[in-house]
Amino acid sequence: xxxxxxxxxxxxxxxxxxxxxxxxxxxxxxxxxxxxxxxxxxxxxxxxxxxxxxxxxxxxxxxxxxxxxxxxxxxxxxxxxxxxxxxxxxxxxxxxxxxxxxxxxxxxxxxxxxxxxxxxxxxxxxxxxxxxxxxxxxxxxxxxxxxxxxxxxxxxxxxxxxxxxxxxxxxxxxxxxxxxxxxxxxxxxxxxxxxxxxxxxxxxxxxxxxxxxxxxxxxxxxxxxxxxxxxxxxxxxxxxxxxxxxxxxxxxxxxxxxxx
Amino acid sequence: xxxxxxxxxxxxxxxxxxxxxxxxxxxxxxxxxxxxxxxxxxxxxxxxxxxxxxxxxxxxxxxxxxxxxxxxxxxxxxxxxxxxxxxxxxxxxxxxxxxxxxxxxxxxxxxxxxxxxxxxxxxxxxxxxxxxxxxxxxxxxxxxxxxxxxxxxxxxxxxxxxxxxxxxxxxxxxxxxxxxxxxxxxxxxxxxxxxxxxxxxxxxxxxxxxxxxxxx
Numbered sequence: 001x002x003x004x005x006x007x008x009x010x011x012x013x014x015x016x017x018x019x020x021x022x023x024x025x026x027x028x029x030x031x032x033x034x035x036x037x038x039x040x041x042x043x044x045x046x047x048x049x050x051x052x053x054x055x056x057x058x059x060x061x062x063x064x065x066x067x068x069x070x071x072x073x074x075x076x077x078x079x080x081x082x083x084x085x086x087x088x089x090x091x092x093x094x095x096x097x098x099x100x101x102x103x104x105x106x107x108x109x110x111x112x113x114x115x116x117x118x119x120x121x122x123x124x125x126x127x128x129x130x131x132x133x134x135x136x137x138x139x140x141x142x143x144x145x146x147x148x149x150x151x152x153x154x155x156x157x158x159x160x161x162x163x164x165x166x167x168x169x170x171x172x173x174x175x176x177x178x179x180x181x182x183x184x185x186x187x188x189x190x191x192x193x194x195x196x197x198x199x200x201x202x203x204x205x206x207x208x209x210x211x212x213x214x215x216x217x218x219x220x221x222x223x224x225x226x227x228x229x230x231x232x233x234x235x236x237x238x239x240x241x242x243x244x245x246x247x248x249x250x251x252x253x254x255x256x257x258x259x260x
Numbered sequence: 261x262x263x264x265x266x267x268x269x270x271x272x273x274x275x276x277x278x279x280x281x282x283x284x285x286x287x288x289x290x291x292x293x294x295x296x297x298x299x300x301x302x303x304x305x306x307x308x309x310x311x312x313x314x315x316x317x318x319x320x321x322x323x324x325x326x327x328x329x330x331x332x333x334x335x336x337x338x339x340x341x342x343x344x345x346x347x348x349x350x351x352x353x354x355x356x357x358x359x360x361x362x363x364x365x366x367x368x369x370x371x372x373x374x375x376x377x378x379x380x381x382x383x384x385x386x387x388x389x390x391x392x393x394x395x396x397x398x399x400x401x402x403x404x405x406x407x408x409x410x411x412x413x414x415x416x417x418x419x420x421x422x423x424x425x426x427x428x429x430x431x432x433x434x435x436x437x438x439x440x441x442x443x444x445x446x447x448x449x450x451x452x453x454x455x456x457x458x459x460x461x462x463x464x465x466x467x468x469x470x471x472x473x474x475x476x
Contacts, residue, residue, distance in 0.1 A: 054377065075380045077380075078377070078380030083375070087371050089375030091372060091376075091390060092468045093393050093394060093468055102381070102389070103379050103380065103381075106379075106380065106382070106385050106389075136470065138469055152379070
């Protein structure tokens with residue numbers, strides 16, 4: 001298998017001198033889903049953002065399909081990488097169709113092409129085009145907005161999707177639906193995905209590989225089925241944090257009042 | 261006002277109203293052409309925002325009669341009163357347009373700007389497809405304030421002989437004829453109201469749909 005996206009010895013420092021990433025190396029095989037887990041501030045989002053050069057690393061390099069990201073123009077690079085974030089960032093003055101087609105519009109495709117593509121994508125993400133293409137973001141529910149956000153990211157047929165806590169703001173049931181939809185869709189599209197999440201269940205459900213970051217370093221990088229088997233203390237601690245509600249018989253001392 | 265007054269002054273009122281419109285319109289065109297690009301530029305170089313908006317602010321505080329007086333002795337400007345009036349009115353219109361263009365774009369939800377960059381829009385695509393439409397309602401609000409202010413201040417332009425409806429007001433005051441004062445003041449007020457309503461419509465038309473819109 002070829003590497004679709006490769007991070008080589010990435011370090012990133014903010015102007016104040018704080019180091020966000022410390023020598024991170026990571027290979028995403030073509031067509032696989034890699035989840036990045038870690039606490040807030042562990043560098044997950046920073047790593048994702050070095051891929052499309054929203055953040056320039058202070059050391060190391062990013063390869064996109066073997067090509068140095070620094071040697072591509074920013075616009076070229078970013079159009080190769082679909083981008084989905086938690087707040088969706090749908091443009092409030094565009095209806096669904098125009099939101100989905102914005103990248104195609106920027107590339108100069110005709111309105112007809114954009115409408116056709118938008119309809120295809122709406123169907124792909126499970127929304128009926130005749131109902132939804134003319135709606136504006138404020139007329140959509142959180143889950144629907146996230147579907148449109150995903151459709152927009154897929155519009156230019158990127159080989160790679162960058163997803164930064166895409167379902168973090170949704171209620172558990174909607175989130176589960178979205179995860180099913182995404183899993184189903186990824187099986188059909190053969191897209192390489194970098195998924196930043198702090199939800200272990202989401203990582204286990206969607207990812208082929210799970211990477212645990214801590215303080216800007218890679219603490220673990222394992223295939224999904226080996227992740228929970230690991231006795232590495234950081235992994236055990238992370239996994240335990242997700243199983244607290246199930247251990248009602250011997251309550252966890254910190255959560256004994258039922259307050260997590 | 262009776263019919264004989266209107267038949268005596270009617271055509272003059274019409275001419276002066278047109279003159280008033282022309283002075284204000286020309287000033288608004290210049291001010292928009294200067295202040296909108298300047299406001300956009302400030303969003304790219306925010307460290308200049310304070311000094312630039314400060315300068316526009318100071319211009320705004322100069323009493324209008326004094327402003328016309330200052331410009332009178334200047335070489336090219338002083339030759340024609342209309343030039344003075346247009347330059348002075350332009351100066352007064354700068355601040356609201358500049359400030360609202362800057363604030364309108366800066367107030368856009370940073371997530372949207374971020375997404376516009378991340379999906380690979382070029383700088384000009386981001387400006388014309390995202391930033392300006394999202395700030396449009398704000399910018400029109402600035403134009404509205406500027407236009408209404410200018411229509412008011414333009415009445416003072418008559419003091420340097422630039423014409424406009426102020427002409428009738430000054431003459432009325434000098435000859436203690438309230439009818440003349442009103443003949444200037446009422447059309448000026450009507451112009452201001454019409455401009456206010458028309459630009460208000462545009463401002464509303466470009467409001468971002470949704471409960472909060474995108475302007476924070």
